Each structure stands twice: as C-alpha cells, then as structure tokens.
Amino acid sequence: xxMTDEPQQKIEAYVNRLRGRLRGMNAETAREIVEEMHSHIVxxxxxxxxxxxxxxxxxxxxxxxxxxxxxxxxxxxxxxAESSRSPVRILHSLFRWASLSFAGFFVLLGSLFGYFLxxxxxxxxxxxxxxxxxxxxxxxxxGGHNIATLLHGSGGLQPGARxxxxxxxxxxxxxVGCGLIVLTTQFAVWCVRLYRLSRxxxxxxxxx
Amino acid sequence: xxxGNQNSDSGDKWEVQLRKGCLELAILAALWGRRLxxxxxxxxxxxxxxxxxxxxxxxxxxxRLKASGLxxxxxxxxxxxxxxxxYALTAAGEARALEMAxxxxxxxxxxxxxLTPLAKGNR
Numbered sequence: 415x416x417m418t419d420e421p422q423q424k425i426e427a428y429v430n431r432l433r434g435r436l437r438g439m440n441a442e443t444a445r446e447i448v449e450e451m452h453s454h455i456v457x458x459x460x461x462x463x464x465x466x467x468x469x470x471x472x473x474x475x476x477x478x479x480x481x482x483x484x485x486x487x488x489x490x491x492x493x494x495a496e497s498s499r500s501p502v503r504i505l506h507s508l509f510r511w512a513s514l515s516f517a518g519f520f521v522l523l524g525s526l527f528g529y530f531l532x533x534x535x536x537x538x539x540x541x542x543x544x545x546x547x548x549x550x551x552x553x554x555x556x557g558g559h560n561i562a563t564l565l566h567g568s569g570g571l572q573p574g575a576r577x578x579x580x581x582x583x584x585x586x587x588x589x590v591g592c593g594l595i596v597l598t599t600q601f602a603v604w605c606v607r608l609y610r611l612s613r614x615x616x617x618x619x620x621x622x
Numbered sequence: 623x624x625x626g627n628q629n630s631d632s633g634d635k636w637e638v639q640l641r642k643g644c645l646e647l648a649i650l651a652a653l654w655g656r657r658l659x660x661x662x663x664x665x666x667x668x669x670x671x672x673x674x675x676x677x678x679x680x681x682x683x684x685x686r687l688k689a690s691g692l693x694x695x696x697x698x699x700x701x702x703x704x705x706x707x708x709y710a711l712t713a714a715g716e717a718r719a720l721e722m723a724x725x726x727x728x729x730x731x732x733x734x735x736x737l738t739p740l741a742k743g744n745r
Contacts, residue, residue: 446707447681447685449697449705449707450660450681450707451681452704453659453660453704453705453706453707454660454661454677454681456702456704457661457702457706458661460702475676475677475678476676476677476678477676477677477678481678482678482681482682485678485679485682486682486685489682489685489686489689
C-alpha cells in the first residue's frame with residue numbers, strides 16, 4: 415500500500431461503513447445520502463493537503479458512520495411513523511429501532527404490550543355474542559381481575575369466578591381496545607421524537 | 623459533583639439547546655435568494671456564526687427540511703469531477719423563514735430589553 419492510496423482507502427472504508435449502516439432505509443434515499451457524504455468528504459479533503467491526517471480530521475468532524483447513519487435512520491423512522499399513524503407501520507419501524515438501541519427495545523416492549531391489551535379487549539367484544547358463557551371480564555376467587563378465555567372451550571374458568579360487565583363488555587371492550595391502540599401509537603411516536611431530540615443534543619455536546 | 627461544575631454543565635446544555643433551536647432558521651437564512659450545496663452552507667454558517675457544533679448534524683437536518691418541503695434539492699455536475707447536491711428554498715421554505723425571522727426579531731428585542739440590567743452589571 416502506498417501513502418497516496420491510504421487516504422483514498424480511508425474515505426472508501428468510511429463510505430462503505432455508512433452504506434452498511436443505512437441498510438433497511440429506502441434504497442434511493444440511502445444512495446443519495448452516501449453520494450452526498452462522499453461528495454462532502456472529497457471536497458473538504460481537496461481543501462487540505464490530502465494527507466492521511468487530513469482525511470482523519472475531515473472524517474472525525476463528521477462523526478462516526480454509525481452516529482451519522484443513526485441520525486438519518488431515526489429521522490427516517492420518525493417520518494414513517496408520523497406519516498402513517500398505522501400501528502403495523504409503527505411496529506415495523508419500532509422493530510428496526512429496537513435493533514439500533516436499548517431505548518428502542520424498551521419502547522417496542524411497551525408498545526407490544528399496549529397493542530396486545532387493545533387487541534384482547536376488542537377480541538372480547540367481538541367474541542362475546544358468539545361465546546357468551548366463556549368470553550368476558552371475570553373476577554377470580556383470588557381477587558385479581560383478568561380477562562377470561564377468548565376462545566370457546568380453551569382452558570377452564572376458576573371455580574367461584576364472577577363475571578363483571580356482562581354484555582357491557584361489547585361496547586366497553588371496543589372503546590377501551592381502540593383507545594389503547596390509539597394511545598399506544600401516540601406513546602410510540604412521542605418516544606421516537608423524544609429520542610431523536612436527545613440524540614442530536616448528545617451528539618452536539620460531544621462535538622462541542 | 624462540584625456545584626460550580628453542575629452550573630457550568632447546565633449552561634453548556636442550555637447553549638447547545640439554544641444553538642440547535644436556531645440552526646434551522648440559520649440554514650433557511652443562508653439559502654435565502656440562492657442555492658448552495660452542503661459544504662457551502664456549512665462554510666456560510668461557520669463564517670457568520672458559531673452555530674455549528676458538528677458537521678454531522680447539518681446533513682440530516684437538511685434532509686429533514688427537505689422531507690418537510692421547506693427546501694428542494696438537485697444534483698449538479700461540478701468542475702471537481704463529481705456531482706454536488708444543491709439546496710434551495712421552496713415557497714413554503716421562504717414563508718417559514720420570514721415567519722421565523724419575525725418571531726426571532728420580537729423574541730430577541732424583548733430578551734435584550736430584559737437583559738439590559740445585566741449588561742450594565744447592576745444587581
């Protein structure tokens with residue numbers, strides 16, 4: 415390896431790492447980001463002596479490819495989440511976010527729980543007319559509240575269990591279930607937005 | 623932690639938040655009446671202000687402004703042998719810049735008035 419090749423190889427290595435970290439985003443968007451950063455690096459290096467140390471300084475000023483990519487990716491996740499408002503799209507974004515950070519993992523867990531509970535309530539409301547004796551909200555003998563079997567015949571009710579709400583589970587289940595799904599969606603979007611703001615702030619502080 | 627350090631840390635944090643909050647307006651202002659590529663915007667901001675803490679934050683912000691429809695971009699071939707991505711304000715971007723500049727004018731005038739006693743060193 416000659417000294418003249420080394421700066422070039424460093425630039426290529428940076429750009430390739432960035433390309434790898436942008437995987438999962440829209441291909442055309444990712445290609446544009448990589449091309450723009452490559453153009454920035456080449457222009458900035460051309461303003462210097464073009465030595466390995468100059469390239470190192472230019473790349474350091476940009477931050478690592480991982481930091482740079484995560485800013486774009488979180489923006490991408492946020493815009494997808496904001497533009498769709500669909501729980502399926504949001505969950506898809508959260509699964510990708512969970513692969514990027516612990517914060518994303520915990521938001522995914524919380525959101526899965528919220529959506530699951532919402533679906534259980536809606537499921538109860540929908541199944542009640544078909545399986546009135548085994549679908550509903552029950553108080554078990556131990557005093558804890560639980561939503562009993564959704565499917566007819568699966569499991570058995572505890573002896574002494576008492577049904578609450580009765581047929582009211584149909585409207586209440588629909589309202590509470592839909593409400594939980596809307597609230598969980600808003601919670602997820604709020605978390606993503608908060609995380610994006612805090613990341614930009616931390617990045618700025620490190621670079622200051 | 624020493625109380626003095628804690629104060630200095632909150633001061634730094636406040637300054638970072640303040641700079642971040644102003645960066646969007648600064649970029650829109652830099653693009654007023656002309657089109658520039660990323661490095662030119664950076665140079666403009668570095669020459670006229672000390673708003674930019676990290677070069678890596680400018681490009682994702684430009685991409686966000688583009689997604690919001692405030693700026694448009696196009697690739698233009700350059701003498702350097704590679705294309706550059708130029709940004710320009712859209713009509714919505716111009717309107718937003720004017721609106722933000724008006725808010726900034728009112729805000730900075732009232733803050734300057736409030737801070738007058740501090741500038742004189744009065745207690």
